[in-house]
Amino acid sequence: QAVVTQEPSLTVSPGGTVTLTCGSSTGPVTSGHYPYWFQQKPGQAPMTLIYDTSNKDSWTPARFSGSLLGGKAALTLSGAQPEDEADYYCLLFYGGARPYSVFGTGTKVTVL
Amino acid sequence: EVQLLESGGGLVQPGGSLRLSCAASGFTVSSNYMTWVRQAPGKGLEWLSVLYSGDSKYYADSVKGRFITSRDNSKNTLYLQMNSLRAEDTAVYYCARGRDWGQGTLVTVSS
Numbered sequence A: 001q002a003v004v005t006q007e008p009s010l011t012v013s014p015g016g017t018v019t020l021t022c023g024s025s026t027g028p029v030t031s032g033h034y035p036y037w038f039q040q041k042p043g044q045a046p047m048t049l050i051y052d053t054s055n056k057d058s059w060t061p062a063r064f065s066g067s068l069l070g071g072k073a074a075l076t077l078s079g080a081q082p083e084d085e086a087d088y089y090c091l092l093f094y095g096g097a098r099p100y101s102v103f104g105t106g107t108k109v110t111v112l
Numbered sequence B: 001e002v003q004l005l006e007s008g009g010g011l012v013q014p015g016g017s018l019r020l021s022c023a024a025s026g027f028t029v030s031s032n033y034m035t036w037v038r039q040a041p042g043k044g045l046e047w048l049s050v051l052y053s054g055d056s057k058y059y060a061d062s063v064k065g066r067f068i069t070s071r072d073n074s075k076n077t078l079y080l081q082m083n084s085l086r087a088e089d090t091a092v093y094y095c096a097r098g099r100d101w102g103q104g105t106l107v108t109v110s111s
Helices: none
Strands: A004-006 A009-012 A017-024 A036-040 A047-051 A064-069 A072-078 A086-094 A100-103 A107-111 B003-007 B010-012 B018-025 B034-039 B045-051 B057-059 B067-072 B077-082 B091-097 B105-109
Touching (some): A004 A086, A017 A086, A017 A107, A086 B045, A100 B045, B003 B091, B034 B077, B057 B067, B077 B091
Antiparallel strands (some): A004 A017, A036 A047, A036 A086, A064 A072, A086 A100
């Protein structure tokens, strides 16, 4: 099964911008992978931020956006807030005769 | 309002079995694709399985042949039957419907 890779950690200043990426070992990430992005804070269940590349969930703050960038899925945080400090995971879908999904390795975002 | 409530976690010995339940409300389980995900202590998320509305099921290689996902339409509940459990199966197990997640249930495999 595929391996999905994310940056292990990123640091952003309050009010700053940071982009997280999500790459696949099988080749470029496309809309057909239906990329999801999740935010997880310590001791809590993951929460969906972005689905199907760029669609926001009802609670998703406007400062988060999803896209495809350079063959990867990307999550951009513009105007970081202290409460955005968390772990972020992407999820990619692999279709075919035996479909499956794979989570990325996760990115720890520090707002400092 | 969509809600997912997992239950059935606990302590089990290596080689044992456990069945997790995921009671859904606010939507119909049989009309949606439902997934199981787990997270070992201090580790990342791991996708385990999907059950489609047409009853097709697919699994991650790590649990294929040991775990079985199913549903009871009358109870609007999703299940995960876990057999031949190993220490490395110790994790919080979540059920999910696309964007909606439960709060998880902890499974500990230890003698």
